[in-house]
Amino acid sequence: MSAPLADKIRPKSLDEMFGQKHLLSENGILRRIAAGNKLPNMIFYGPPGTGKTTVARILAENAGKRLHKLNGTTASTSDIKAVIEELGTFQGMNGVLLYLDEIQYLNKKQQQTLLEFLETGQITLIASTTENPYFYVYNAILSRSTVFEFKPVEHSELLRAVNRALQLLSQEDGISFKAEDGVTELVAYACGGDVRKSINIAELLWLSAPVQDGCKTLLLSDAEQITGRSALVFDKDGDQHYNLLSALQKSVRGSDENAALHYLARLLEGGDLISPCRRLLVMASEDIGLAYPQCVSIVKSCIDSALQLGLPEARIPLAQAVVLMCTAPKSNSAYLAMDAAMADVRMGNFSEIPEFLQDGHYAGAKKLGKSIGYKYPHDYPNHYVEQQYLPDKLKGKVYYHFGDNKNEQAAKQYREKITVRTPKDEKND
Numbered sequence: 001m002s003a004p005l006a007d008k009i010r011p012k013s014l015d016e017m018f019g020q021k022h023l024l025s026e027n028g029i030l031r032r033i034a035a036g037n038k039l040p041n042m043i044f045y046g047p048p049g050t051g052k053t054t055v056a057r058i059l060a061e062n063a064g065k066r067l068h069k070l071n072g073t074t075a076s077t078s079d080i081k082a083v084i085e086e087l088g089t090f091q092g093m094n095g096v097l098l099y100l101d102e103i104q105y106l107n108k109k110q111q112q113t114l115l116e117f118l119e120t121g122q123i124t125l126i127a128s129t130t131e132n133p134y135f136y137v138y139n140a141i142l143s144r145s146t147v148f149e150f151k152p153v154e155h156s157e158l159l160r161a162v163n164r165a166l167q168l169l170s171q172e173d174g175i176s177f178k179a180e181d182g183v184t185e186l187v188a189y190a191c192g193g194d195v196r197k198s199i200n201i202a203e204l205l206w207l208s209a210p211v212q213d214g215c216k217t218l219l220l221s222d223a224e225q226i227t228g229r230s231a232l233v234f235d236k237d238g239d240q241h242y243n244l245l246s247a248l249q250k251s252v253r254g255s256d257e258n259a260a261l262h263y264l265a266r267l268l269e270g271g272d273l274i275s276p277c278r279r280l281l282v283m284a285s286e287d288i289g290l291a292y293p294q295c296v297s298i299v300k301s302c303i304d305s306a307l308q309l310g311l312p313e314a315r316i317p318l319a320q321a322v323v324l325m326c327t328a329p330k331s332n333s334a335y336l337a338m339d340a341a342m343a344d345v346r347m348g349n350f351s352e353i354p355e356f357l358q359d360g361h362y363a364g365a366k367k368l369g370k371s372i373g374y375k376y377p378h379d380y381p382n383h384y385v386e387q388q389y390l391p392d393k394l395k396g397k398v399y400y401h402f403g404d405n406k407n408e409q410a411a412k413q414y415r416e417k418i419t420v421r422t423p424k425d426e427k428n429d
Contacts, residue, residue, distance in 0.1 A: 006199045009164055011054055018161045018195050019153030020051055030055065030148065039063050039097065041118055043137065044128040046150025047240070049194030052128040055150075056099050060126055065097040072105035080113050087122050096123050103127040104136035111138040118144045152193020159188040161195050165202040166218075177209065179218035186220070190227035201226055241272070245279050248322075253287045257326035264322055268315055277303045280321050291331035291405035298324060329405045337400035344394065351393035382418035 011017045014024050014031055023030040033039065039059060044052040060067050068083045083098055103111070117123040118141070125145060129136065133147055153161075162184050170177050187205070191197040204226050209216040244267050251259035267276045280303060284296040302321035306314035344350060360371025375385045390397055402412040 005165055005169070005203045006196045009161070009168055009199065011051075011058070014055070014058055017051055017055065019157040019193075020055070020150055022151070023148060024055070030059075034059055034062065039124050039126070041125045041145040042127070043103065043133050043142070043145045043147045044126070044150055045133050045147055046130070047152055047193060048130055049191075049196035049198075050150040050153055051195065052150050053101055056101075056126045056128050060097050060099045063097045063124070065095050065124065067097050067099065069099045070101070072100060072102035075100070075106065075110070077110050077113065080110060083123070084113070084117060087117065095121065098123050098125050100125060100127040102129060103141075104129045104131040104133070108138050111141050115140050115144070153195050154193070155188050158191060158193070158195060158198045159184060162187050162198050162202045165199045166206065169203065169206045170216075175211070175214060175216055177206070177216040177218060180220040183218045183220050183223045186223045186227060190223075241270075241275070244270075245275060248276065249279055249283050249287070252283050252322065252325045253330065255326050255330070257323045260322045260326050261319060264318060265315075268311060268318070271311070273306065273311055273314055276318065277306060280318070280325070283325060284321075286335045287330055287332060288325050288328050289331040289334050289403075290408050290411075291329035291403060293407065295325060295328055329407075331403035331405050331408060333401060333403040333408060340399045344397075349393065351391040353391060354388060356387075357389065384418045386419070 014034060017024050020028075020030075022028065025031065033042075042056075042059075044056055046052055060069075066086065068086075070079055070083070083096060086096060098114070100106075114123060114125065118125055125141075127137075127145070133142060166177065166179075166184075183205070184202075187198055187201045191201060201223075205218050205222055206216065208222050208226075209218050211217075244263050248260055248263040248267065251257075251263060264276055280299055281296075284299040288295040299321045302317035302324075305317040309317070355369050356371060356373040358365075358370045360366065360374075365371060375387050377383050377385050379385075388395060402408045402415075
């Protein structure tokens with residue numbers, strides 16, 4: 001059985017790697033670790049096809065220790081125990097290096113089985129995962145390991161991988177080839193930073209290429225058809241999903257409608273309608289807030305329309321909501337005030353509600369002193385009368401600070417106007 005093309009051109013050394021220059025350059029930290037005599041426990045985290053497994057294998061093979069390879073998707077507790085049992089044998093006398101791919105699929109108990117031996121150094125762990133290890137890897141494993149993030153491979157490195165794959169195919173089949181303008185560039189751009197995907201696309205192009213006079217021609221039309229939406233990297237339950245939502249909100253907050261539309265488009269193209277709708281509702285109050293109070297009603301209407309329409313038409317009212325919020329004045333004053341109030345509550349920084357504010361609508365309330373002395377604001381000029389509403393422990397506490405936008409400054413002026421104390425007020429006191 002012929003090996004997959006991606007395995008055939010898999011790098012055998014760090015010098016042959018594609019991308020990850022921040023870790024593997026001449027002065028990169030992983031290269032320096034590889035040059036040393038001892039490997040620490042490491043977790044490689046990043047998207048698929050970015051070299052995690054390849055780098056782990058290169059480091060493991062050069063470590064000089066007994067090497068075991070397990071995959072979290074298939075490994076059982078007995079597999080892990082088999083690795084541990086070897087520690088007392090001649091083969092494991094220098095310690096064992098465990099290469100564990102997809103560690104996120106091991107349950108907590110399975111991960112805990114390794115702890116004692118990681119602590120003593122009898123087992124050195126090199127693990128890889130496509131999921132955020134801070135969410136999926138047991139904390140005790142994390143505390144004994146160093147996490148290295150692998151990033152999507154840049155276009156220039158992907159282009160090198162595609163050309164290398166095509167050259168290998170040409171050599172294997174003994175046939176020359178030529179590519180129409182833009183073919184290899186499109187493949188490199190269309191794989192979302194995934195080397196494996198770029199090589200697979202290159203192989204499909206090769207297999208479908210017409211042959212004339214002993215030469216294959218890689219067609220741009222074929223490349224466009226094969227790539228399709230391949231550039232879209234999206235996982236509704238993964239980091240990329242939350243990264244897109246975060247980028248959408250931060251772009252709206254930063255008043256960049258073009259960036260916000262871009263991230264909204266990526267979410268919608270990934271088939272996710274609910275998440276951006278929920279996030280837009282939050283943003284209308286969190287980031288626009290009292291600077292434009294009507295915004296939340298308009299955004300809600302746009303979202304209601306989007307949910308009734310469904311995709312693809314839903315993009316139209318959602319685009320309206322995004323552009324509206326990007327171009328609107330911004331205020332987070334109410335959001336900050338709420339968080340400050342909740343912080344006090346969580347810390348137990350409160351006391352009894354003043355008795356005159358407590359419920360007095362039941363028999364015997366007056367005998368208990370409830371609701372006595374409450375002043376009804378509508379009975380006073382400007383519908384305002386000064387009285388203490390906060391508990392005694394928080395008297396004078398200020399959570400909300402007026403924003404510097406037009407709406408909140410107008411509200412501030414109104415507040416100052418109705419709360420001005422006159423000589424008559426002081427006399428009544």
